[in-house]
Amino acid sequence: MARTRLYRHGVLEAEGFPVAEVSDHLHDPEAVVWFDLLSPTPEKLAVVSEELGLHPLAIEDALHPHQRPKIDVYDSHLFLTVYAVRLTNGGLDLSELSLFVTKNALVTVRDSDSCDIDAIIARWDNTPRMAKHGVAFLLHGVLDYVVDGHFDVAEDLDDRVEQLEDQLFSDTPATGRAMQRQMFDIRRTTVRFRRIVLPMREVVTSLMHRDLEIIPSDMAPYYQDVYDHVLRVSEWTESLRELVGNVYETHLNLQGNRMNDIMKRVTSWAAIIAVPTAITGFYGQNIPYPGFGHAAGFWSSTALIAAISVALYVVFRKNEWL
Structure with missing residues (x-):
């Protein structure tokens, strides 16, 4: 039709x-x-x-x-x-x-x-x-x-x-x-x-x-x-x-902002991880260090690692990097 x-x-x-x-x-x-x-x-x-x-x-x-x-x-x-x-x-x-x-x-x-x-x-x-x-x-x-x-x-x-x-x-x-x-x-x-x-x-x-x-x-x-x-x-x-x-x-x-946030988090965690790496690496020298051969030396280094890591975490958290 x-x-x-x-x-x-x-x-x-x-x-x-x-x-x-x-x-x-x-x-x-x-x-x-x-x-x-x-x-x-x-x-x-x-x-x-x-x-x-x-x-x-x-x-x-x-x-x-x-x-x-x-x-x-x-x-x-x-x-x-x-x-x-x-x-x-x-x-x-x-x-x-x-x-x-x-x-x-x-x-x-x-x-x-x-x-x-x-x-x-x-x-x-x-x-x-x-x-x-x-x-x-x-x-x-x-x-x-x-x-x-x-x-x-x-x-x-x-x-x-x-x-x-x-x-x-x-x-x-x-x-x-x-x-x-x-x-x-x-x-x-x-x-x-x-x-x-x-x-x-x-x-x-x-x-x-x-x-x-x-x-x-x-x-x-x-x-x-x-x-x-x-x-x-x-x-x-x-x-x-x-x-x-x-x-x-x-x-x-x-x-871009999300990438910046990710980079800040990665950098912050890298800084925290760098603390124990630096301390254990320093004590890994071939010379006696304070507390060498004693349990107190181990516990003091461990406490130092924990204290500095917590302090960095608090600072980064306060600046909203983490």
Whole structure:
């Protein structure tokens, strides 16, 4: 079943009809058509291009993945590239979404089914009174879904950074290698996410430009709300990147402090052990020493070792070296 919809006079009139029937409705100025293409072939996109008069460069961008989020303005239509994003244990799950926007048609081209098109349709169905705004209404539903997904990812990344912060000062901190691996993964994910989020400001700002005459005045506040979310996610992503860097620096400082504590303890115990070594070594000379050949000499040297060792232990303990 094709993912298609037909709105006429702001009312959903039909859905699920074949894509081949789309051209029958495009000549009606009161009709608004949406249809979705999942990993289409070049031949199928060529047919769509002839029906809608799409620019060859836009078709080329839709066929070649890994485009930068952008908006291209052509004489007869707009072309947008955005990304639906999910955060998984393995990192970011990106789903590239290409949009062709004409006066009475919206075409969505997905590279995979990880983009939940049913969630987008649900947003349209939840606000049927806005359907009278035609393509602007449909486009808003797609962008709102995409940006809300960005917001969820930023929130999940923030939670993961907070977990790293808690591990830094926990009683049983993670091993250095495991901690560094987690920080590296989060930092890499944040950098990738930033490349997706930052260009969205330009995309939404360009759509709101009045010269395009795409967004009616009644829909402007809704697009402004999307832009506010984009701006907030962008600022959140920037702060997350700095925060991960601060966590990494703090982790290195804590490791240095722990190393200093270990060195102080090792040095302190070495100093304590050096006392009996020095005394017994001194008495090991080939000359008679005080108390030589008597039990009193043994006990006096033993008492001297114990007294000096205890004194050093007390001093080191007082200076928090042990």
